[in-house]
Amino acid sequence: VKGQVLCEGYATENGELALGRNLKVAFMPWQGYNFEDAIVINERIVREDIFTSLHIEEFELEVRDTKRGEEELTPDIPNVSEEATKDLDENGIIRIGAEVKEGDILIGKITPKGESDPSPEEKLLRAIFGDKAGDVKDASLKTPPSIKGVVIDTKLFSRAKKTTKAEEKSAIEKLDKRYELAVMNLKNELVDKLFQIVNGKTSQGVYNVYKELLFPKGAKFTQKSLSDLEYAHINPYKWTTDEDKNDQIKLLLHNYGIRVNEELGAYKRDKFAISVGDELPSGIVQMAKVYVAKKRKLKVGDKMAGRHGNKGIVARIVRDEDMPFLEDGTPVDIVLNPLGVPSRMNLGQIYETVLAWAGKELGVKFATPIFDG
Structure with missing residues (x-):
């Protein structure tokens, strides 16, 4: 479909940039501390773990x-x-x-x-x-x-340890028994919880994913009938007329499937370790x-970068009251050297700053797709 995300990168999520934070930035010299691309940041940035x-x-x-x-x-x-x-x-x-x-x-x-x-x-x-x-x-x-x-x-x-065939066979048999016992305990636990949900309810027909009938419509659920069901490929939908109960059954069977797969994965890994072992x-x-x-935490000496090839080293962390501020008294978060812009001709960072500030004041979000912007 047009506009559908095909591939995600390290810095994107759902097609949007997911790395970085929006900060109030001032392009101005600050007592020489931001000379030669050095950066001055507000103490609030460190205190609030914004770049931790x-x-x-x-x-x-x-x-x-x-x-x-x-x-x-x-x-x-x-x-x-x-x-x-x-x-x-x-x-x-x-x-x-x-x-x-x-x-x-x-x-x-x-x-x-x-x-x-x-x-x-x-x-x-x-x-x-x-x-x-x-x-x-x-x-x-x-x-x-x-x-x-x-x-x-x-x-x-x-x-894999050097063992005789008999020792290996014995170890695998123990593993098989342990796995079977774990799966049986999981099924017993599932049946007990299912019976609490469907006790006294009438079946609407329980099928497997191949549409084969496992439990007839109109019959009452019992502990034994639930124990006799095969849950490997069971259909979790519409067991009863109660939608709330159906949702509980669906969630319970979903969690049961996850637990069984975890046990199966552990069993296969242990069996492989006994018979083959890891490749070392x-x-x-x-x-x-x-x-x-x-x-x-962010500290003096760390490197920071924008999205326009502009990078620098944190030279000083300054308290709120010592930072430059806007007309309404709001202190800025970061101070960059204005001489770093014209020499590199990356005016995009200025455009981005102005547009983002306008968007913040207007309550509007701007997005620019790459290559199509």
Whole structure:
């Protein structure tokens, strides 16, 4: 259809620009602080998080099969306090939602030591904790300097372990039973909730998506009849004459389908991990990844840009009362150097500023399509 959006970019949503914010801008010198494309901004911009950004950092750690033995991901790290490992799971990976700062352990790993003469401290540790504390060393991944944020995701990739056919078959059988039990529990939960909705109601005919009758019209719904239904391809519409009940049934079946697909996805991933495993480079047994999100406020030294090739560095953040203001006393949000416009001949930013100001005063929204504007 003409005018329909075919493709979205990083900066658009529904065909409209979705990046950037509208600010009151003044083109004027300000005590020399905006010389050579430097930018002066209002403190309100920082205070109200108008240009606060979210950055996601990825950290990864590899587990290798070394000549001295195989490395291991574990929360049981020698010479490390319980406080430092309290957020690590059984694989030594930090839990999602944990707040981290410089020096915190993200992924716990131990690696075998080479044979050497133990130091007095190591001899003491071996005497207290046994051989394990002495023959391995801490090789954990820690949060680097200047990083402070929240863990939002973790991933663990593992090569398939060398097992016999019988062990693999046994592991897959356990997985099959676990999946069947999970799906059965979901169905029982669905049937209980459906019965609460349709108890005492008369069926209007329940069909599957292939238009085959599953439950006759005019019959009363019972717990057993609902248990006997096959929900894989069921039609969720018009089960009863009550539209409100029908909406509840539709939503319930939709959520049930999502939960079943989640269980199926987890089952397939686990089965693949047992039989095939993740594809990893040669010599790497496991790979763990941790994603940390951090929030950054706008500060002096950051770079800002408009849509007309105009860019600059934030030179100073100024209080409201010290900023230039309009006739009605409204302080501007940002001050740009006027000498940056004529030398580059990008007058579009002036036109955009004037048009947007007029639109704001008139309560009108202007949109200019690219190439057709």
